[in-house]
Amino acid sequence: MAGVRAQQKEKTRRALIHAALNQLCPESSFSSLSLREVAREAGIAPTSFYRHFQNMDELGLTLVDEGGLALRQLLRQSRQRIADGGSIIEISVHTFMDYVTNNKNIFRLMLQEQAGTTKEFRLAIAREIDHFKKELTDYLRTERQTEDKLARIQSDAIVRVVFSAGADILDMNAQERAQLTEQTIQQVRMIARGAANLQETSATNP
Amino acid sequence: MAGVRAQQKEKTRRALIHAALNQLCPESSFSSLSLREVAREAGIAPTSFYRHFQNMDELGLTLVDEGGLALRQLLRQSRQRIADGGSIIEISVHTFMDYVTNNKNIFRLMLQEQAGTTKEFRLAIAREIDHFKKELTDYLRTERQTEDKLARIQSDAIVRVVFSAGADILDMNAQERAQLTEQTIQQVRMIARGAANLQETSATNP
DNA sequence: ATTTTAAGCTAACAAGTGTACGCTGAATTT
DNA sequence: AAATTCAGCGTACACTTGTTAGCTTAAAAT
Numbered sequence: 001m002a003g004v005r006a007q008q009k010e011k012t013r014r015a016l017i018h019a020a021l022n023q024l025c026p027e028s029s030f031s032s033l034s035l036r037e038v039a040r041e042a043g044i045a046p047t048s049f050y051r052h053f054q055n056m057d058e059l060g061l062t063l064v065d066e067g068g069l070a071l072r073q074l075l076r077q078s079r080q081r082i083a084d085g086g087s088i089i090e091i092s093v094h095t096f097m098d099y100v101t102n103n104k105n106i107f108r109l110m111l112q113e114q115a116g117t118t119k120e121f122r123l124a125i126a127r128e129i130d131h132f133k134k135e136l137t138d139y140l141r142t143e144r145q146t147e148d149k150l151a152r153i154q155s156d157a158i159v160r161v162v163f164s165a166g167a168d169i170l171d172m173n174a175q176e177r178a179q180l181t182e183q184t185i186q187q188v189r190m191i192a193r194g195a196a197n198l199q200e201t202s203a204t205n206p
Numbered sequence: 207m208a209g210v211r212a213q214q215k216e217k218t219r220r221a222l223i224h225a226a227l228n229q230l231c232p233e234s235s236f237s238s239l240s241l242r243e244v245a246r247e248a249g250i251a252p253t254s255f256y257r258h259f260q261n262m263d264e265l266g267l268t269l270v271d272e273g274g275l276a277l278r279q280l281l282r283q284s285r286q287r288i289a290d291g292g293s294i295i296e297i298s299v300h301t302f303m304d305y306v307t308n309n310k311n312i313f314r315l316m317l318q319e320q321a322g323t324t325k326e327f328r329l330a331i332a333r334e335i336d337h338f339k340k341e342l343t344d345y346l347r348t349e350r351q352t353e354d355k356l357a358r359i360q361s362d363a364i365v366r367v368v369f370s371a372g373a374d375i376l377d378m379n380a381q382e383r384a385q386l387t388e389q390t391i392q393q394v395r396m397i398a399r400g401a402a403n404l405q406e407t408s409a410t411n412p
Numbered sequence: 413a414t415t416t417t418a419a420g421c422t423a424a425c426a427a428g429t430g431t432a433c434g435c436t437g438a439a440t441t442t
Numbered sequence: 443a444a445a446t447t448c449a450g451c452g453t454a455c456a457c458t459t460g461t462t463a464g465c466t467t468a469a470a471a472t
Contacts, residue, residue, distance in 0.1 A: 005439050009449065029323045031238060034429065047431075048450045055430090108321060115317035115373060117235045122377070157393040160370035161363050167321060171328075187363040191393075194400025211469050215419070240459065253461075254420045261460090 013052045015042040017066075020059055024105035026170070029112050030060050060113065061124055067106035068128035071099050072135075079139070088139070089188050093162060097181045100166045111167050133159050147199055154195040161187050219258045221248040223272075226265055230311035232376070235318045236266050266319065267330055273312035274334035277305050278341075285345070294345070295394050299368060303387045306372045317373050339365050353405055360401040367393050 019041035023033055035056055036046045053059045078095040082088045100107045110128070113121040136155035140146040146154065165184040169177050225247035229239055241262050242252045259265045284301040288294045306313045316334070319327040342361035346352040352360065371390040375383050 003440095005447095005449080008439095012449080026325075027323055029237065031235065032323065035431090036429070044449090045451050046429095047433095047452085050431080051449050111321035112318065115314060115321075115376075117233055117238065119232075153389055153392055154396065156389070157367050157396060160367045160393075164366035164370055170321075183359055183362070186359055187366075187397075190360065190363060190400035190404060191396055192400070193403045194396035194398070197399045197403050198396060209470095211417095211419080214469095218419085241461095242459070250419090251421055252459095253422085253463095256461085257419055 009052070012042060012044060012048075015044075016049065016052055016059065017062065018042070020063065021105050024109055026108070030056075030063075030109045031112070031117060057118055057120065060109065060118075060121060063106060063109060064113070064121070064124045064128065067103060067110065068125075068131070070103070071096070071128075072131055074099055075132075075135070088143075089192070090185055093181060093185050093188060096162055096166060097169060097177065097184075100169055101177065104170055107166060108170060111170075129159060129163065146195065150195055150199055154191060157191050158188050161191070215258070218248060218250060218254075221250075222255065222258055222265065223268065224248070226269065227311050230315055232314070236262075236269075236315045237318070237323060263324055263326065266315070266327060269312060269315060270319070270327070270330045270334065273309060273316065274331075274337070276309070277302070277334075278337055280305055281338075281341070294349075295398070296391055299387060299391050299394060302368055302372060303375060303383065303390075306375050307383065310376055313372060314376060335365060335369065352401065353408075356401055356405055360397060363397050364394050367397070 016038060019038045020030070020033060022041065023038065024030055033056065035049050038056070038059070039046045039049045053062070074095055075092060078091050079088065081091060110125050114125045116122060133152075133155050136158060137151045140151040140155055141148060144151075162184060165180055165187075169180060172180065222244060225244045226236070226239060228247065229244065230236055239262065241255050244262070244265070245252045245255045259268070280301055281298060284297050285294065287297060316331050320331045322328060339358075339361050342364060343357045346357040346361055347354060350357075368390060371386055371393075375386060378386065
């Protein structure tokens with residue numbers, strides 16, 4: 001059973017996703033996309049859209065999920081490369097910035113809908129960011145022997161700084177990008193240093 | 207010359223601003239507001255809108271400017287209250303969070319349009335954030351004798367963390383808000399500590 | 413007292429939107 | 443071979459949108 005039918009369906013589903021992604025330029029946000037235009041670019045009739053998604057939001061959530069998953073996989077990969085030496089901070093930040101650079105539209109979508117109008121979107125994106133925070137917290141606790149609460153506060157701060165810098169990177173050229181990436185690495189180190197310092201202090205003053 | 211006419215014009219101008227602000231709930235972003243609805247709520251005909259603003263974007267930019275100005279004034283005020291004792295970090299973060307809590311709609315607008323679709327918006331908001339960063343940098347340099355470049359990096363990190371936390375506060379109740387505010391204060395202290403530590407280290411290793 | 417100004421109005425237009433309905437035809441199942 | 447499923451289509455409807463053109467009317471300027 002080749003599933004000629006299911007195959008074709010998947011194909012136009014991808015076409016819809018691709019069309020939506022393609023229309024997400026700096027000049028038009030996801031929430032301003034119209035079902036009709038997306039359908040037009042995917043080469044189907046507007047009404048056929050409903051054979052694949054219940055509405056545009058469902059399509060958007062798919063984009064967020066796929067994008068978040070890809071980013072997490074990249075970061076997990078890059079963390080494994082740490083064994084070969086190299087700073088985890090440096091590699092992770094670079095990986096993140098590269099992802100943003102290569103997937104501007106998806107990242108912009110996440111930024112926009114993070115403060116956006118649909119609760120389901122906001123939750124989906126909060127979930128993605130939480131995934132991050134959690135993985136980072138675990139790393140800090142096990143690999144860096146950071147005390148639990150401190151690890152959570154620290155990783156929260158790091159994630160905030162990195163995501164925020166990622167947002168700024170969207171409009172930058174390669175040179176500015178490299179510069180901001182360097183600065184972000186320094187800031188993450190700053191946070192790590194401050195956290196370590198706090199831990200020492202509280203250890204001697206219990 | 208009382209200026210009965212100018213007075214009335216200002217009044218409906220405020221009505222338009224108020225109407226727009228009022229329609230900025232979590233369920234509808236600024237870019238999804240329609241000129242007609244805003245005009246309707248302000249009690250004028252759609253076409254009369256143009257007597258006050260060239261288009262909706264101009265209205266939005268007005269909101270951003272007013273909101274940013276108010277926030278900066280608050281922070282400047284609160285910084286002067288430092289003389290009476292109390293941590294500048296604590297007071298500033300509290301002031302910021304209170305502002306966000308009391309002006310959710312404006313702050314949400316800023317968040318949305320920061321990654322939004324109109325370049326002019328993005329620039330306006332970047333400008334507001336830069337104002338902040340600059341005032342903080344100056345403070346760090348003069349009051350805390352922080353080295354110039356370090357002061358810039360540090361204040362950049364602080365502003366990122368605080369703004370990001372401000373975004374999260376929008377959907378929270380009073381208790382969660384207090385908790386996140388405390389955490390943010392700790393994170394700012396963490397950054398300050400890390401920066402001081404870095405400065406010491408580089409002073410002894412020139 | 414007369415003229416000018418301009419805030420606000422009504423009417424109208426062209427364009428775009430989401431979605432309900434029912435049909436077709438090929439892939440699949442029976 | 444016959445029956446069923448279902449991705450995709452065309453038509454149609456009821457709205458909403460931004461914006462133009464020209465009128466009214468009271469305030470301001472002359």
